[in-house]
Amino acid sequence: MRVADGGEWIMREDGRRSSHRNSTMKPKGPLRVGILLGAALLLAQVSGFGALSIKSHYSPLNNDRPKRSSTKFIILHTTEGPGKGSLQKVYRRGEAHYLVDIGGNIYRVIHRSRIAYHAGTSMWNNLKNLDRYSIGIEIVGYHDRVLTNAQYKAVRELLRQLQKIYTISDEKVLTHSMVAYGPSNRWHKGPHRGRKRCAMFMGNESVRRKLGLTRKPGYDPDIKAGRLIQADPYLGKVLYGGAGSKVASSSSSRIPxxxxxxxxxxxxxxxxxxxxxxxxxxxxxxxxxxxxxxxxxxxxxxxxxxxxxx
Ligand SMILES: [Zn+2]
Missing domain, CATH: 3.30.1490 (Dna Ligase; domain 1)
Incomplete structure (x- = not known):
């Protein structure tokens, strides 16, 4: 019997949870009751994953993408633009594994076992090119706005499943702004953090709690080790604490x-x-x-x- 655990369910591409069509053995009596009971328990377990529904909307580039050899991180993004166009862009370019729209609908764009190009020039704890080691989730919204309740719910459940499948701790659920870095330019004489503020608020403790994440990185390991300089102190404060880390609610926190x-x-x-x-x-x-x-x-x-x- 194929066991459709949470991992299996999230991985299915045809939208069906399990198949009974090929079953040729039809046990009777207590054995049958036992199997039925097991199936019922299994179903209860599956439904324990809540009302999370994931729609397959695979990018045409999905099949060309190589498989990842390891998965160490989940990286959160914000689209910085409204819904429709965002999904189209992410879809066309294969820029994330999942996209979560304003209504909390989740779309699969690149299969989670393959590489999606979402992190760009990136580093975390001296590990570079994080696309090779991570799953990317694009959330329709802005780096300095909180999510909708439907998004909180959907992302929380998606994270819970993915963290379980890949054994990823809360500290390894990162924001794009935590891992993106830029090469030196006329304002910064060395490689620096602050290339992006993508998903910045999801580095904030209270926002993370709503996403079911109880722990977060306490500091930026690459800045601490001197590999990068901090080019965006405000971002640093929001991500790792300090006066600027408080999240004002919703639109009042938009940068004027x-x-x-x-x-x-x-x-x-x-x-x-x-x-x-x-x-x-x-x-x-x-x-x-x-x-x-x-x-x-x-x-x-x-x-x-x-x-x-x-
Ligand atoms: Zn991003």
């Missing part, structure tokens, strides 16, 4: 639009992070002139008051 203005203490990098020289980032100069990030040559000549539109 004034934060998108360059001042003498706030560089283009502070605002746009790795997208500072992207053609999707627009700089509106005090005189009204507009330039895209990839059109700017001299980063020292950007005047205070220039607005950065991402």
């Amino acid at each position: 639009s004034a934060a998108g203005v360059i001042t003498k203490n706030r560089s283009a990098w502070d605002i746009a992070k790795q997208k500072y020289k992207s053609n999707n980032t627009v700089y509106v100069f005090p005189g009204g002139k507009r330039l895209k990030g990839n059109q700017i040559r001299d980063w020292t000549s950007i005047p205070s008051g220039t607005q950065v539109i991402l």
Whole structure:
């Protein structure tokens, strides 16, 4: 008999939990009762995984992706954009294993045994290229907003199952912002943390508790070891404690639009992070002139008051 444990169920691609079609042996009497009882218990166990439903929406790239040889981490992401487009982008590019929409619906995009390209340039405790060692979950939302109740519920259950299957402790459920790092640039003279704030609030203790995670990393191991410098102190505070770690509720915690203005203490990098020289980032100069990030040559000549539109 095939045992459909939680792992099996989450792994099934056809949406069915178990198959009885090929059964040729039909035991009778006490043995049959025993088997039926076992099946009932098993079903009870499966239903213990709650009302979690996962829809298969595999990326066309799924079958080309190599299998991972080990799974050490689960990495959480926020799409930084609204639902529909996010799912399409993640799907087209195979950028996560799962996507959780605003309503708490979960979509499988890349099979969990394969590699999804979600972490980019990444490092944790001196281990690099974390796509090779991790499962990525994209959550529709923003790095500085809390999740919807339906999302909390769905992500909590998904994490519980995946952590069980791969024996991943709470401390190894990380946010993309914890593991992403950037190469040196004109503002930072060495490899640095702070390339992204992706899923930042899911590093916060109270948010993690709602996700069923009771423990978290107490510090950034790569900064502590001197492998990286801290280029985003606010991010560091939210992830690892300190004055900035309190999560204000919902939309009041959004970074105000004034934060998108360059001042003498706030560089283009502070605002746009790795997208500072992207053609999707627009700089509106005090005189009204507009330039895209990839059109700017001299980063020292950007005047205070220039607005950065991402
Ligand atoms: Zn991310």
